[in-house]
Amino acid sequence: MNDNKSAFAVNQYDDNVRKVIPYYDEIYKQIFSVIQAYCGDRQLAVLDTGCGTGTFGIKALEQLNIAEIVLCDPSEKMLAEAKTKLANKLCTFYLAGSENLDFKKRFDVVTAIQSHHYFDRATREAAVKNCFNALKPGGLFICFENTAPFTEYGRDLLLKRVEAFGSAAGRTPEEVRSHSARYNTEYFPITIREHLELLKKTGFDVCELFWHSYMQSGFYAIKNQ
Numbered sequence: 001m002n003d004n005k006s007a008f009a010v011n012q013y014d015d016n017v018r019k020v021i022p023y024y025d026e027i028y029k030q031i032f033s034v035i036q037a038y039c040g041d042r043q044l045a046v047l048d049t050g051c052g053t054g055t056f057g058i059k060a061l062e063q064l065n066i067a068e069i070v071l072c073d074p075s076e077k078m079l080a081e082a083k084t085k086l087a088n089k090l091c092t093f094y095l096a097g098s099e100n101l102d103f104k105k106r107f108d109v110v111t112a113i114q115s116h117h118y119f120d121r122a123t124r125e126a127a128v129k130n131c132f133n134a135l136k137p138g139g140l141f142i143c144f145e146n147t148a149p150f151t152e153y154g155r156d157l158l159l160k161r162v163e164a165f166g167s168a169a170g171r172t173p174e175e176v177r178s179h180s181a182r183y184n185t186e187y188f189p190i191t192i193r194e195h196l197e198l199l200k201k202t203g204f205d206v207c208e209l210f211w212h213s214y215m216q217s218g219f220y221a222i223k224n225q
Contacts, residue, residue, distance in 0.1 A: 050115025
């Protein structure tokens with residue numbers, strides 16, 4: 001039984017996520033390359049929504065000049081794991097999803113990594129708007145999500161590729177089939193085009209795709225108000 005919306009229980013998450021997301025570690029390298037290119041070495045106030053077990057928080061403290069870092073997650077057990085991993089670090093934790101946040105112009109960088117695809121469209125839009133509101137003028141938003149192909153054929157071929165990756169990573173045939181069955185039943189991907197349209201609708205002035213592989217896509221957006 002899972003204690004969060006991901007495919008895995010908290011105590012299995014870090015071991016198993018690399019078996020279903022190709023290039024999982026590369027995703028974080030790409031995220032930090034964008035932050036560092038845009039922000040340089042200046043001190044940053046950072047908000048990570050859907051923080052999970054704290055992977056982003058650990059890397060942010062290692063790689064960025066952090067003035068403040070806030071980690072949020074709607075899963076009490078995920079947040080407890082993050083607190084354990086980041087014990088004695090200068091972090092603030094909130095038990096909340098990005099759809100329920102109410103920060104105003106507080107952060108230089110806001111991230112949502114593999115979290116918004118669990119929402120229906122209305123909730124996703126509310127979550128992105130909250131991230132927008134949390135940013136200072138000139139702030140940077142980074143969103144990494146499972147995205148949908150443009151056609152049914154594309155979807156079917158993509159799921160076969162993801163299944164092949166999972167099998168090669170050591171997952172059982174039942175685990176592979178179960179993971180594919182979650183598509184549009186437990187998580188709800190939208191296309192790259194729809195992601196960019198949502199970011200523009202929310203109010204971001206610059207909206208770009210910066211990375212894509214298999215199902216995962218990375219977007220950055222800049223608030224210039």
